[in-house]
Amino acid sequence: MIKIIPIRGIPEVKYGDDVGEIIINACRREGIELQDNDIIVVSQVIVSKAEGNVVNLDDIIVSKHAEQLAALTGKDPRHVEVILRSSRKIVKVKGGVIITETKHGLVCANAGVDLSNVGEGKAALLPEDPDKSARQIRNRIRDLTGLDVAVIICDTHGRPFRRGTINIAIGCSGLEPLWDRRGEKDLYGRELRSKVTCVADELASAAELVIGQADEGTPAAVIRGYRYERGEKPAREIIRPEEEDMFR
């Protein structure tokens, strides 16, 4: 059995805050006794805030390009400017939606730049290096508790073909994000032909069942009982290179 435990009662995170310590303190207050091999899933928004990846829209000088794209999409030109600065490529623009490839390589709407949950007149960018953020939180938890946990930084993304957003892993540390089962046999002894499961994304989605549901803003969860493969590969590995992609 797997358990998904919400980490409630996390106060508003500010620039410079220690996310690892905040999680540990919240777990203690909530009576959650962390264990080795627990997976801590953390919403990117608190990581971004702690790392200072929040901009005041009033400080943004809007380029000509952003101006035009804003007119085309009906978005705030300052928001568009931040999106463009966070991107290395525009993938698609249609209606009010801008899909770009972020500096990390993620293909997503608005380069992940979010105006929600960050305060009026502000925008939260994605963490600079979410895999590094995950590693730091993991190391900090080890330093504070001696426990060896895995950490996933998650974000909510739309996707082609299907309505609604789901949570995915944009950073991770301590677990193999992709579970490669090629070579294993099926129930009838037939080799599984192309069975690579993105467990990091499935764990992120599972966590959103408690993260997303809390009105009071539960930005993290513990997943317990999932036997994952330990490893140091980053969530960056999940990103499909453009040349392998069928839809870019």
Place this chain on the structure above:
Amino acid sequence: MIKIIPIRGIPEVKYGDDVGEIIINACRREGIELQDNDIIVVSQVIVSKAEGNVVNLDDIIVSKHAEQLAALTGKDPRHVEVILRSSRKIVKVKGGVIITETKHGLVCANAGVDLSNVGEGKAALLPEDPDKSARQIRNRIRDLTGLDVAVIICDTHGRPFRRGTINIAIGCSGLEPLWDRRGEKDLYGRELRSKVTCVADELASAAELVIGQADEGTPAAVIRGYRYERGEKPAREIIRPEEEDMFR
């Protein structure tokens, strides 16, 4: 807290089997006491087998088109023929991969036609109407136990931009597959602009953490403790119509 409980010990499912009853019996044997509001996630492969959606590849007469596409992709021509018959449109062909739109409207590799876990020389198609299958299993469980559960039929799908497959919901009954939060306010009182979460897909992914991991073939799971919105909308609602899609 949410619990994900594997339903182990389900025997090999055959044509005509009663999936609802099989699940109830397996839960009893495993000591899982089902409760109202539990969500039962069932892998499509056992539903397809029970509904007789399995074909012998030797019985398949291969069309010219399938022959050509097989030569192009290196696939078994009989497999390609079954893929084409299950599709209403070819979306993309690249390397050894054929992406089609299935008769249900799902955009996925091989129209979901699977050669794994079905026996040599056979192919399992997706259920004809997975929402109906979900409804039948749900009704059967209610008849047998008096319990009101929700049911999701899941399948493993690849996706653009990201490596590895994840589990998604291709059929559901008893819960709203999409959780529409538009109009709700964020932590700062700002209206959430476009917040529709595909909870059915997230539940399917969560379930695969126990379904996918079992070598002995655990084809179903119970998710307990998730407060979902009851409803009768089908998983078909999740499919984004082509005209709204940015990548078709």
